[in-house]
Amino acid sequence: MQKTAVQPRQSVAMMQSRRRENIAGYLFMAPSLLFFLGFVVFPMVMCLVYSFTDYTMTSFSFSGFANYQRMFQDAIFGKALWNTIILVLISVPVTCFFSLWAASIISKLHDRTTSFFRCVFYLPVVTGSVAVTVISRNMNWLGDASTALGCIITILLTTSVGQPIVLYVSALNNVDQSLVEAASVDGATNLQTFWRIKWPQIMPTTLYILVITTINSFQCFALIQLLTSGGPNHATETIMYYIYYNAFKLQSYGYGSAMGIILALIIAAFSALQFKVAQTDNG
Amino acid sequence: MSDNIAAIQKKMQRKQANTGGDHSVHQITPYEIAALVVLIIIAILFIFPLYWIITGSFKNAQDVIAKVPVWFPLQPTIDNYQRLFARPAVRWLGNTVFLCAMSMALTCVSASMGGYALAKKKFAGRTIVFSIFVCAMALPKQVILIPLLKEMAFLKLHNTLWAVILPTVGWPFGVFLMKQFSETIPESLLEAARIDGAGEARTFVEIVLPIIKPGIGALAIFTFITAWNDYFLQLIMLNDTDVLTISLGIAKLQSELSNDFGLIMAGAALGSIPIIIIFLLFQKFFTRGITMGAVKG
Amino acid sequence: MANFNAVHPEIKVKVQYLDYASGDDQVTTAIEAKTTPDIVMEGPERLVANWGAAGKMLDISDLWADTKDDIIAASPAVEAACKNGEGIYYEYPLCMTTHCMVINYNDFEAAGALQYLDEATHTWTTEGFLNALDALNAAGYQPTAVVYCGGQGGDQGTRALVTNLYSGQFTNADHTAYTMTSEENIKALTLLQTLVNEGKLDADPGIVAGDEIALFCNSTISIGFCWNASAAVSNKASLADDVKVFPMAFPSDDGVPELQGGIWGFGLFDNGDEAKAAAAKTFVKFVCDDPSQAAASVYASGFFPTRASLGDVYAGTDKAENGDYAIFMPFLGDYYQVTPNWAAQRTEWWNLLQRVFAGGDVAAEAAVYEANSNK
Numbered sequence: 001m002q003k004t005a006v007q008p009r010q011s012v013a014m015m016q017s018r019r020r021e022n023i024a025g026y027l028f029m030a031p032s033l034l035f036f037l038g039f040v041v042f043p044m045v046m047c048l049v050y051s052f053t054d055y056t057m058t059s060f061s062f063s064g065f066a067n068y069q070r071m072f073q074d075a076i077f078g079k080a081l082w083n084t085i086i087l088v089l090i091s092v093p094v095t096c097f098f099s100l101w102a103a104s105i106i107s108k109l110h111d112r113t114t115s116f117f118r119c120v121f122y123l124p125v126v127t128g129s130v131a132v133t134v135i136s137r138n139m140n141w142l143g144d145a146s147t148a149l150g151c152i153i154t155i156l157l158t159t160s161v162g163q164p165i166v167l168y169v170s171a172l173n174n175v176d177q178s179l180v181e182a183a184s185v186d187g188a189t190n191l192q193t194f195w196r197i198k199w200p201q202i203m204p205t206t207l208y209i210l211v212i213t214t215i216n217s218f219q220c221f222a223l224i225q226l227l228t229s230g231g232p233n234h235a236t237e238t239i240m241y242y243i244y245y246n247a248f249k250l251q252s253y254g255y256g257s258a259m260g261i262i263l264a265l266i267i268a269a270f271s272a273l274q275f276k277v278a279q280t281d282n283g
Numbered sequence: 284m285s286d287n288i289a290a291i292q293k294k295m296q297r298k299q300a301n302t303g304g305d306h307s308v309h310q311i312t313p314y315e316i317a318a319l320v321v322l323i324i325i326a327i328l329f330i331f332p333l334y335w336i337i338t339g340s341f342k343n344a345q346d347v348i349a350k351v352p353v354w355f356p357l358q359p360t361i362d363n364y365q366r367l368f369a370r371p372a373v374r375w376l377g378n379t380v381f382l383c384a385m386s387m388a389l390t391c392v393s394a395s396m397g398g399y400a401l402a403k404k405k406f407a408g409r410t411i412v413f414s415i416f417v418c419a420m421a422l423p424k425q426v427i428l429i430p431l432l433k434e435m436a437f438l439k440l441h442n443t444l445w446a447v448i449l450p451t452v453g454w455p456f457g458v459f460l461m462k463q464f465s466e467t468i469p470e471s472l473l474e475a476a477r478i479d480g481a482g483e484a485r486t487f488v489e490i491v492l493p494i495i496k497p498g499i500g501a502l503a504i505f506t507f508i509t510a511w512n513d514y515f516l517q518l519i520m521l522n523d524t525d526v527l528t529i530s531l532g533i534a535k536l537q538s539e540l541s542n543d544f545g546l547i548m549a550g551a552a553l554g555s556i557p558i559i560i561i562f563l564l565f566q567k568f569f570t571r572g573i574t575m576g577a578v579k580g
Numbered sequence: 581m582a583n584f585n586a587v588h589p590e591i592k593v594k595v596q597y598l599d600y601a602s603g604d605d606q607v608t609t610a611i612e613a614k615t616t617p618d619i620v621m622e623g624p625e626r627l628v629a630n631w632g633a634a635g636k637m638l639d640i641s642d643l644w645a646d647t648k649d650d651i652i653a654a655s656p657a658v659e660a661a662c663k664n665g666e667g668i669y670y671e672y673p674l675c676m677t678t679h680c681m682v683i684n685y686n687d688f689e690a691a692g693a694l695q696y697l698d699e700a701t702h703t704w705t706t707e708g709f710l711n712a713l714d715a716l717n718a719a720g721y722q723p724t725a726v727v728y729c730g731g732q733g734g735d736q737g738t739r740a741l742v743t744n745l746y747s748g749q750f751t752n753a754d755h756t757a758y759t760m761t762s763e764e765n766i767k768a769l770t771l772l773q774t775l776v777n778e779g780k781l782d783a784d785p786g787i788v789a790g791d792e793i794a795l796f797c798n799s800t801i802s803i804g805f806c807w808n809a810s811a812a813v814s815n816k817a818s819l820a821d822d823v824k825v826f827p828m829a830f831p832s833d834d835g836v837p838e839l840q841g842g843i844w845g846f847g848l849f850d851n852g853d854e855a856k857a858a859a860a861k862t863f864v865k866f867v868c869d870d871p872s873q874a875a876a877s878v879y880a881s882g883f884f885p886t887r888a889s890l891g892d893v894y895a896g897t898d899k900a901e902n903g904d905y906a907i908f909m910p911f912l913g914d915y916y917q918v919t920p921n922w923a924a925q926r927t928e929w930w931n932l933l934q935r936v937f938a939g940g941d942v943a944a945e946a947a948v949y950e951a952n953s954n955k
Contacts, residue, residue, distance in 0.1 A: 018405075024339060024483045025406025033412070035389075035453035039431065040419055043450075046430035057611060058634045102325075105318045120326045123333060126508055126562045127387045127555040148786075158329060162373030166570045218421045222514055229731040229927075231785060233934045240425055248519075248608055249923055251431050260426030310691040344817035432612055442615045519609050543814070544794070 043056065051258035057251045067258035077259065080230075080237040087238065088217045088270070091153050095213045096206065099161045103168030104194075118169060122162035127149060148228060148235045155227070158219055164209045171205040172198065207278045211271050216269050239263050301399035315363050333555070339548035339552070340364065363549035367536075371524060372553060375532040380557075382444045382528060383510040388449040390506045391499050393452060398461025398498075399491050403468060414557065416455040424454075435520060447528075451510050457502050464498030475512045501572020504565045511558050529554040583873055584866050595861055599658060611636055616849040618860040618915035624661040625917035627847035632670035633920075638848040638857055640864075641669045648868060658843050661915040673845035674868050675883040678908040679736045680839060681805035687825040688712065689801075691719035696706055698835075702828050702907055704770075706745050709831035713780045716802055723782040725803035725915050727772060729933035733928040734789020736932060737806035740840040744830040747838070751916040758925060758953045760946045769942045770927050782924070783937035784932075789952045799823050808842070809905035810882035827904070829911060838913030844881065884909060925953040 026033075054063040071077050087201060099121075106117040175198050183193045221240040230237035230245065239259060247256030304441075339347055341359040399407070401413050429448075435446040467489060476486045517528050527535070533550035536543065562569070584593065610616045611631070620627070631637050637791060641663075651673060652659045662671040680702075688694050691864070693715035696708035704712070716724045729736060743750050748764030750913075759765070775781040780883040782801075789806035796804035801818040807827060819825065829837040846864040848857055867877050868887075875893045878885045883905055885893055932949040936942055 007402070020405075021404055022406040024402035025400045027483075028396045028400035028404060028487070029392035029406075029412065030396075031457050035393055035449060036416065036419070036455060036458070037453075038423070039450040039453035040427065040455065041415070043424065043427035043434060044419070045432035046433070047427050050430065057608070057636075067359065068484065102322060105315065108315070109319075115566065117326060119563065122330050122474065123329055123559070124564070126512075126558055128334065158663075170570065173785060175552055190613070213423055219425065221425060228786075231730060231931060233931055233938065234350075242422060244425065247429055249927070251608060255431060257426070260423060263423050264421065264426060267423065269419065271421050345798075348798045348818055350798040350800050350820070429612075432609055436612065436614050441610075522610055523617065544817075549700060 012091050025029075027036045047257045047260055050254050051261050055252075055254035056256075061252065066254045068262075070255060071262065076234055076237060077239075077242060079234050080239045082221075082240040083236065084143060084238045084240070085217060085235075086149065087153055087156070087220060088214060091156055092210060092213045092219045094153075094155060095160050095164060096209055098157070099164035099209070101205075102161070103165050103172055106165075107169045107172045114169060118166055120164045124159040125162035148231075152220070152223055152227065152236050155223055156217065157221075160213060160216055164213065167205050167209060168202065171202040175201045203278065207274065210274050210278070214270050214274065215267060218263065218270070286350065288419070295339050301379075304500070333559075335483060336548050336551045336555070340545065340552045341578065342545055342548075344543070344545055352553070363545040366546055367549045367553065370532070370536075371527075372529070372532060372550070374525070375529045376557070377530040378444060378526060379424045379530075379554075382447055383507045384512040386448045387503050387506045389452040390454075390457045391503050394457030394461045394502060395457040395492070395495060395499055396487070398463075399465045399468075399487065399495070401458065401462045401474060401548075402465035403470075416458055419455045422457060428516070432519055433457075441520060441567055442523050442526060444521070444526055447516050450516065451506070451513065453501075459504065460502055460505075461495060461498055464495040465500065468494050497568070500565070500568040504569045528560070540548060540571070583876070587866065587870070588862060589642050602897045603945050611849075612850075616851060617757060618849060618851060618853075618856050619864060620847050621674070621844060621847060622671075622847060623843050623845075623917065624915065625922050627671040627845070628662060628664055629918040629920065629922055630665055631847070631849075632668075634908060636850055636852045637670045638831070639668050639670070640672055640846075640861065641667075643672045643861060643865060644669050646886065650887045650889050654886050656910055657841065657912055657915050658886050661918060662845065663845055671843075671845040671847050672787070672864055672868060673843050673847075675881045675888040676806050676841055676843045676886050676909075676912070677883040677905070678839040678841055679740060679806070679808045679913050680905070680908050681717055681737070681741075681828045681830055682804040682812075683826050684796070684799065684802045684822075685824040685829050686822055687716065687721050687802035688800075688826070690720055691715045693719075694838075697828065702826075703835055703837060703911075704828065704831045705835045706831045706833045706845065710775075713775065716762045717780055721802045722779075723801050724780065725801050725805065725809045726782040726784050727776070727805065727933065727937065728784055728787045728789055728792040729930040729937065730784065730786050730791070731788045732930055734806040734841070735926055735929055736793070736840045737789060739929065740837075741805050742772070744768075744837050745771060745834040746833050749914070749916075750842065751914075752920045755916055755919040758919065758950055760950050760953075761943065766943055766946060769936055769946060773939075777939075783933070785934040785937065797823060798808060809884070809902045812905070813899065813902065827908070829908060839908055839911045840884070841912045841915055843886070844883065845886070858954065915942070919933060921953055928953045 009249045011012050051067055052062060052064060054061050054066065060117070102117070102121065106114050179197045180193055188196070219240055220238055221244065224236055224238055224241040225244065228236045230241050241262070243259045243263070246252045246259070303310065338354075338356055340363050341361070342353060342356040343360050343362065346353040346356060346358075371523055401409060401416075431450055432441065433442040440446045440449070470495075472490055473486065476490050481489070487568050487572050512530070514534075517531050518534075521531060529550070533547065533554055536546050599729065606617070607620070607626075611634075616636070618694055627637060633653075635817060648659065655676065658673050658676055662673055663669045683697075688697075691712075693712040696712040696715070697704040713724055716722075720870065728734065729738065739750055742765060745768035746764035748762050749759055750765075759770075772781065772783075772933070776783045787795075792806055793802075793804060793811065793815060795801045797815050797818045797820060799822050812825060812827070814886070829839060832838070839948075846868070848860050848864070851857070866873055868874055874887065875885070875890055878890065879893045879897065882899065882902060892903050894900055928949050932945055935945045935948075
C-alpha cells in the first residue's frame, strides 16, 4: 500500500525535475540553436530544395531529379569528383604521417624550440591561402596537366599540417611515460615502443585529425580559385570549385546545389568510414 | 635500485609538468639529427612566403618582377605602402577586426552555453540535437552560400558585415568544442551548487565558466583566425568599398593588365601581420585549448 | 566625382570598384541579393548580352537622343554593340580602346627583326611575324613570346592572335554562334601549335595575361600579346631598363588587322525606383557629355572617346603617348563579345588552348570547344 502511495509523488517530482532540465537545457541552447538553425540548417534545407529546381538568374521551376541526372552525364563533374578523391586519398595520409613524424621530433626538443617549430608550421594556417598563392603563382609546374594536381596537393599540405602538428605534439607529451620506460627496460626498440605503446594512446587524436583533414581536403577551394581556376584542362578541377563555377559564373544555382548535396553525402560517408575503421582498429 | 627510484621521480616530475615536461636526459641519436636538419629545411620553406611578401612590399616596381629574383630590397621604398594607404586600407582593416571580434564574442557566448547544455543538461532531444550539430560539421560551407545569400538579401543584411558574422557564429564547431570541455566539469560540483540553492544562471557563471575558460580561450582565437581567413564568405556577402575586409581589398588591388605586385605584397603584409601577432600572443592558450578539446573527443 | 557634386549637389553618388577576377561573380551575387548599384560601368558583353538579356537593366535609349550621330561618327561598331537585337540601348558608352600587342623595340633592333614590320603603321603580316620570330630565335632572344592560357585573364589577346593570323572570324556575322572550326581558325591554331612544338614560341598554361606582361616588363620575352593604352601607363614604372615599348597590331595574312575592341560605358540596373533612375541618368549624362567633364572622364580612363567631337583628349597632356595608340582605332573589328554564352565560352577558350598546346588534335579540340560553347 505504502509503495503505491509513494510512487505518484516520486514521479511528479521526477517530472518536475525533468521539466526543469528541459527548460534550462533549451534556454542554454537557445542562442547557439538560433544561429545554427537560422544560418546553417535553414540554408542547408533550402539548398536541398534548390537542388530539385531549374534555378538560374532568370528562371525558377521545379525539375525533379533533372540536376542529379545531368550530374551523372557530366564528364567534367566526373573528373572533378575523381580529382577530389585523389586529393583526399593523398593529402590525408601524408598530412597525418608528416605531422606525426614532425611532432615526434619536435616534441623531444626544448620547450622554446618546440614552440618555435609549432609556430612556423602553423604560419600558413594563420596567414591563409592568399599569402601562399601570392608567391607560388610563378611555379611553372602548375601549368602542366600531369604535375598541376601534385603541386596543388603540395601547397594544400603546407596549409593543413599546422593544426595536426600542434595536436600531435601535445598528445605525444601526454603519453603515459611509465609504460614507455617499462617497454624500454624490456629492451623494445624505439619503433616497437612507438607502435605498441604510443600509437594506441594517441589514437583519439589521430581519428580527430583524420576527420578534420578529410573535411578540409574535400573542401579545397581557395587554392584552386587563386592558382589554376581548375585548369589546365580540368586537371585540378575539384568538386568545390566546379560548384562555385556553375553557381556563380554560369548562374546555374540549381545544378550547383545538387552537386553540393552529393559532396556533403560523400564527406559524411568518408567520415563515418573513418570512425568505423578506427573503432575496429582499437578493438 | 637507484635507477628505479630515479625513474619514479622522473615520472612524478612529468606528471607535475603535465605538458611540455623535461627532456634534458634524452640522448640525441644520429637519426634525430638528420630528421632535425630536414625539419629545419622544411621550416625555412614555410617561413619563406612571409619573408618574400614582407621584403617584396618594400621593393620598387622593377625589382619586384625582376627576371633575376631580388632576394633583398637594397633600395627599399615605402611607395607601395603609400599607395596602399591612399586607398581605404585602414577602413578595411577596421572592418576585418570588427567582423572577427564580433564573431568571436558571439561564438564564445553562444557556444559555451550550448556546449554546457549538451554536456550536462539531460533535456529531451539532446542526442538528436547533438548529432545534427556533428553532422553539420562535415558540411561543405560553400554549398549553403547560394541560399544564404538569398536569406541575407531577405533580411536586408547583404552588403553588411553582419552577413558574414551571423553564419560564422552559427557554425557548429564551437558548440562541439565547448561540449567536450563541459564534459570535464565534475557532476559533484554542479550537485553541490544545486544543494546550495544556486540558480541556473549563477551556477553557469560561477562554476561552469571558470572550468571551461581554457576552452573559451582556444575557441576565441580559433574563431578569430577562421573569420579573418574566410575569404569566400566575405567575397559573396560584401561588395561596397565601405564594408570590404582586408583580404577582399587585397584582391581588388590586382588589375587585369598591370603587375603592381609591390602593392599586392604590401596589402598581403598588412593582411597577415596583425593576425600573426595575435596568434603569437595567444599561442599557448590556443594550443592547450585545442588539444584538450580534440583529445577528449 | 567632386566635379559632379559641384554641379549637382542634390545627387549623392557612392562609388565601388569591382576586381577583374571576381567582379562578374560579385555583380551576380548583388543581383541575386537585390543590392545592385544603380549605375554600373562595364562593357556591352555584360550590360547588353548578359544582364540586359536577363531583364536586369533599364532601357536607356533616351540618353542617346542627341548624341547618337556623334557616337556613330566615332565608331559605328560601338553604336551597334550597345543595343540588343530589338534596338533597345542598355549601355551608354564613354570610351573605347583596341587591344594590341607589344614588342621590345631594342630586342627587335638587335636581332635585325625590324625589317619584318611596318614601323609607321605599327602593323605586320603573318609572314613578317614568322620571320621576326626566326630572327629573334636566331639571335638568342628566347623565349620570344608566351601564349598564356592559365585562365581567362587577358583572353582578348589570344583570341585576336588566333583570328588574325589567317583573318578568321570568332563568331558568325549575327553573333549567334562561335566559329572556331572555320578553315582559317584551324589553320591559325595549327600554326601556333607547330611554332610551340618547334620551340619558336612558348605556351604556358600556368600563367595569365598579367604574368605574361610581367615577363615582358622584366625583359624575359620580347613580344607580348596583351597590351593597350592603359597597360602602357600602368606598367611604366616596372619596365626593366633594356625594354623599349613599341605597340604593334596583331599580324594577319593580308596585313590588315581586325583588332579586338573594348567598349566601356554605363548601364543602369533596374532597381524599381524612378527617382533614383532619373538621378542616375543625370549623372551618366554629366560624366559622358558635359562639356567640362567629358574629356576629363575619358582622359582618366586612359582610353579613347566614343564621341567624334571630343577629338584627341591626350594632346598636350602628360599622357600624350596614349594618343599614339589612337593609330589602332581604325582597325577596330567586329564586337562579337555580345554572343550568347559568353561567360561559358571564356572558360572553354583557355581550356581549348591548353589542349591544343598539350598536343591535342586541333580540329577535334576546336570541335569540342564549339560544341560546349554553342549550347
